[in-house]
Amino acid sequence: MIEAEGVRKLYGGKVALDDVSFRIERGEVVGFLGLNGAGKTTMLRILCGLLLPSGGRVLVNGVDAVDDPLALRRSIGFLPDRPPLYGDMTVQDMLRYAGRLHGVAHRELDRRVDEVIALTGLSRVASDLVDTLSHGFRQRAGIATAIVHAPRLVVLDEPISGLDPAQIVEMRAVIRGLKDRHTVLMSSHILGEVSETCDRILVLHGGRIVAQGSEADLVRGGAVRVEVVARGALAALKEPSPLAVAGVTDVETIAVDGGLVRLRARVADDAAREGLVRALVVAGFGVRSVVPLESGLEALFLQLTAGEASAAASAPGVAA
Amino acid sequence: MIAALYIARRELHGYLASMTGWLILALVLLADGLLFNGLALAGEKKSFDVLQLFFYFSSGTTMVASVFIAMRLFAEERQQGTMVLLESAPVPEHIVVLGKFLGAWSFLLLLLLLSGYLPALVVVNGKVTVGHVLAGYLGLALLGAACIGIGAFASSLAKNQILAAVLAGAIIVALLLSWTLARKIEGPVGDVVGFLDLFDQHYRTFSRGTVKLGSVAYYAALTYGALLSTTAVLAARRWRA
Numbered sequence: 001m002i003e004a005e006g007v008r009k010l011y012g013g014k015v016a017l018d019d020v021s022f023r024i025e026r027g028e029v030v031g032f033l034g035l036n037g038a039g040k041t042t043m044l045r046i047l048c049g050l051l052l053p054s055g056g057r058v059l060v061n062g063v064d065a066v067d068d069p070l071a072l073r074r075s076i077g078f079l080p081d082r083p084p085l086y087g088d089m090t091v092q093d094m095l096r097y098a099g100r101l102h103g104v105a106h107r108e109l110d111r112r113v114d115e116v117i118a119l120t121g122l123s124r125v126a127s128d129l130v131d132t133l134s135h136g137f138r139q140r141a142g143i144a145t146a147i148v149h150a151p152r153l154v155v156l157d158e159p160i161s162g163l164d165p166a167q168i169v170e171m172r173a174v175i176r177g178l179k180d181r182h183t184v185l186m187s188s189h190i191l192g193e194v195s196e197t198c199d200r201i202l203v204l205h206g207g208r209i210v211a212q213g214s215e216a217d218l219v220r221g222g223a224v225r226v227e228v229v230a231r232g233a234l235a236a237l238k239e240p241s242p243l244a245v246a247g248v249t250d251v252e253t254i255a256v257d258g259g260l261v262r263l264r265a266r267v268a269d270d271a272a273r274e275g276l277v278r279a280l281v282v283a284g285f286g287v288r289s290v291v292p293l294e295s296g297l298e299a300l301f302l303q304l305t306a307g308e309a310s311a312a313a314s315a316p317g318v319a320a
Numbered sequence: 321m322i323a324a325l326y327i328a329r330r331e332l333h334g335y336l337a338s339m340t341g342w343l344i345l346a347l348v349l350l351a352d353g354l355l356f357n358g359l360a361l362a363g364e365k366k367s368f369d370v371l372q373l374f375f376y377f378s379s380g381t382t383m384v385a386s387v388f389i390a391m392r393l394f395a396e397e398r399q400q401g402t403m404v405l406l407e408s409a410p411v412p413e414h415i416v417v418l419g420k421f422l423g424a425w426s427f428l429l430l431l432l433l434l435s436g437y438l439p440a441l442v443v444v445n446g447k448v449t450v451g452h453v454l455a456g457y458l459g460l461a462l463l464g465a466a467c468i469g470i471g472a473f474a475s476s477l478a479k480n481q482i483l484a485a486v487l488a489g490a491i492i493v494a495l496l497l498s499w500t501l502a503r504k505i506e507g508p509v510g511d512v513v514g515f516l517d518l519f520d521q522h523y524r525t526f527s528r529g530t531v532k533l534g535s536v537a538y539y540a541a542l543t544y545g546a547l548l549s550t551t552a553v554l555a556a557r558r559w560r561a
Binding site: 048049050051052069070071073074076077078080082083084085086087088089097098100101102103145 | 323327330333338400401403404405406407409410411412559
């Protein structure tokens with residue numbers, strides 16, 4: 001479906017993308033995750049034929065982005081971070097215009113416009129001017145514009161940026177709803193959103209893919225910070241510490257009221273977590289709770305984007 | 321090719337739905353009316369001279385209007401983030417440019433059409449031929465097309481509409497003043513520079529009711545060259561921005 005091979009992009013002397021390679025199969029919802037400036041938008045714009053790569057190649061359904069950009073654009077719908085909508089047009093007229101530009105046949109156009117209006121929940125505002133729409137509806141209208149020509153691949157650049165929590169939930173449903181008919185590639189710097197919406201994640205950092213795979217693949221074996229609350233005396237944890245357990249690092253302990261101790265540590269994997277609890281029990285502590293302070297994906301993302309790729313490189317699915 | 325017509329229609333709708341579009345129409349028609357009354361009708365004149373004067377000052381308002389009409393063509397789309405819609409559609413750059421040009425030119429032709437009541441007064445009350453009026457309007461339409469082409473080129477280069485207007489204005493003034501340079505240069509080079517003159521060399525004959533094929537070809541070539549350059553600028557943007 002989509003194949004990127006060694007894609008490079010230089011802006012003057014600055015490297016925006018460096019040897020980016022990945023593959024996306026039909027029907028997947030894939031998330032591009034990265035900090036601002038990681039190269040997500042540049043990569044998406046190359047995929048959509050808006051930018052030409054400095055090196056490497058991109059194939060979408062076997063069509064090369066450089067050799068045949070028009071054929072490429074026919075099979076892609078793109079929503080940039082700012083929806084490309086004319087404020088002086090109604091939502092319906094906007095969709096008709098986008099459909100015509102993408103070569104939707106005249107007899108098909110009205111049916112397609114009605115379909116995408118229903119799919120994106122725009123029925124209530126279909127006759128309203130774009131200028132009068134709320135931010136959430138503008139994002140939906142942007143998505144409708146991107147899919148009105150029934151493209152195989154839909155590319156969404158930060159589709160939930162600036163939405164309120166209720167709108168995020170609605171937008172998530174809209175994006176998941178696209179999966180039945182389209183392959184979806186979306187970018188975001190919001191971990192939770194990518195985690196909730198996407199089947200697979202590509203983590204981009206400093207213009208390179210530093211990890212890719214499903215969330216479960218990525219976080220398996222990844223170190224996570226946990227908080228343990230246990231009954232016992234803090235003095236029992238002084239040197240020699242009973243917590244010298246393989247895979248347990250960065251241990252902090254605090255005494256709290258009621259004879260309880262709060263302990264924070266980074267555990268490398270499930271075995272280390274079990275070892276930590278076992279060590280506490282052997283030392284005479286009554287373990288009340290073990291709570292992760294960050295999700296596995298969050299922890300992995302922080303490691304990768306802090307330049308600690310080597311620490312995560314051992315995780316399955318992490319690019320070398 | 322049909323995509324160019326869709327883009328042109330959208331462009332025309334954009335002018336008619338905006339305050340700027342109506343403001344340009346109102347101000348140019350007001351200026352035409354005032355100049356017609358204050359200059360063309362002042363004193364005793366033959367109707368031929370009145371009509372010639374009308375086409376003389378209308379060339380100025382047409383050039384100014386063309387710059388303001390064209391400044392938004394690409395600069396505004398980029399400012400508002402709507403350029404992506406055209407860039408991501410399966411429409412070649414030259415069709416986008418053609419569509420934009422046709423939309424802007426249609427708006428200018430509408431403006432020229434609305435000014436038609438002024439020469440109509442001369443035709444009804446004086447002794448001039450309809451051919452003179454048609455030749456004059458052909459000259460205005462061609463001059464306007466060339467200026468809109470130049471404006472489109474400037475708009476494709478500039479970051480915002482004001483810069484686009486300034487750049488287009490500078491190019492047009494340079495072409496208007498090329499005759500002064502031509503006088504300093506001898507030989508065939510001087511002839512070529514003189515031929516580039518946007519107004520004196522090519523427009524004056526239209527204002528007198530005469531159509532010269534060489535001048536028609538000049539305006540057509542200038543418009544084509546400007547639109548070709550605009551297409552090249554848009555294509556080049558895929559390499560950098």
